Amino acid sequence: MKKTSILRYAMPAAFLTLTLSTPALCQTVPPVADTVSLAGPRFGMTVLSEGVVNKLKSERITVGSVVSQFGWQFEKQFYSLQTGPTAVTECVLLLGGLDQGVALPSLSWLVGIRTKEGAEIGVGPNVTPVGVALAIATGITFRAGALNVPVNLAVVPSKSGVRVSVLSGFNLRHR
Numbered sequence: 001m002k003k004t005s006i007l008r009y010a011m012p013a014a015f016l017t018l019t020l021s022t023p024a025l026c027q028t029v030p031p032v033a034d035t036v037s038l039a040g041p042r043f044g045m046t047v048l049s050e051g052v053v054n055k056l057k058s059e060r061i062t063v064g065s066v067v068s069q070f071g072w073q074f075e076k077q078f079y080s081l082q083t084g085p086t087a088v089t090e091c092v093l094l095l096g097g098l099d100q101g102v103a104l105p106s107l108s109w110l111v112g113i114r115t116k117e118g119a120e121i122g123v124g125p126n127v128t129p130v131g132v133a134l135a136i137a138t139g140i141t142f143r144a145g146a147l148n149v150p151v152n153l154a155v156v157p158s159k160s161g162v163r164v165s166v167l168s169g170f171n172l173r174h175r
Contacts, residue, residue: 038075038148040171045069046096051161055130061102068099069167071106077114085113088120092167104128108135108154118143126156133158146173 048056048065056063071094078087089111096104105128112122118141126135139152148171156163 036077036079036173038073038077038171038173040073040148040169042071042073042092042094042167042169043069044165044167046163046165048163049161052130052158052163053161055160056104059129061097061104061129063097063100063102063104067097067104069094069096069106069165070098071095073169073171075171083116085115088112088114088122090122090124094167108137110135110137112137114141120152128163130160130163131158147171148173 046067046069048063048067050065053063053065071092073093074091076089078089090109092106092108092110094106094108096106106126107128108124108126110122110124112120114120119139120141121138123134123136126133133156135154135156137152137154139150141148141150143149150167150169150171152165152167154163154165154167156165
């Protein structure tokens with residue numbers, strides 16, 4: 001191949017590359033978001049529909065329609081504006097049914113938003129012995145200085161039935 005032939009193709013390719021990449025170079029980088037860790041213990045109860053109780057029974061797990069819940073919530077809150085809502089991501093690990101001599105593990109990962117006043121809503125996957133489902137949660141966090149006391153209601157509809165949980169706990173606000 002001749003040198004002129006290579007330049008004939010290389011020049012338009014270089015021009016096209018620079019033209020298409022220029023908008024990417026003009027983008028501004030957003031400021032670094034502040035994060036706050038709000039991890040802490042959680043406790044409460046879950047009401048199981050008849051279908052969920054029967055599904056557990058078919059797995060040789062016998063429980064009533066109401067089970068206790070104890071666990072830990074790992075949470076990160078991302079600040080963008082001090083006056084507006086913030087993004088939140090949570091991982092909630094629970095053991096249910098300890099009051100009935102069984103340990104039903106539950107793992108939920110939720111993403112959502114929280115207002116400055118503490119009201120929140122989130123959604124994400126939930127995994128338990130009943131199966132995989134989508135959890136929808138809402139709640140409010142009461143604040144007293146550095147102490148936060150969240151109260152949450154979660155609904156998890158699945159193929160087997162519905163689970164409704166009420167959870168509370170506490171955490172200390174720190175970076």
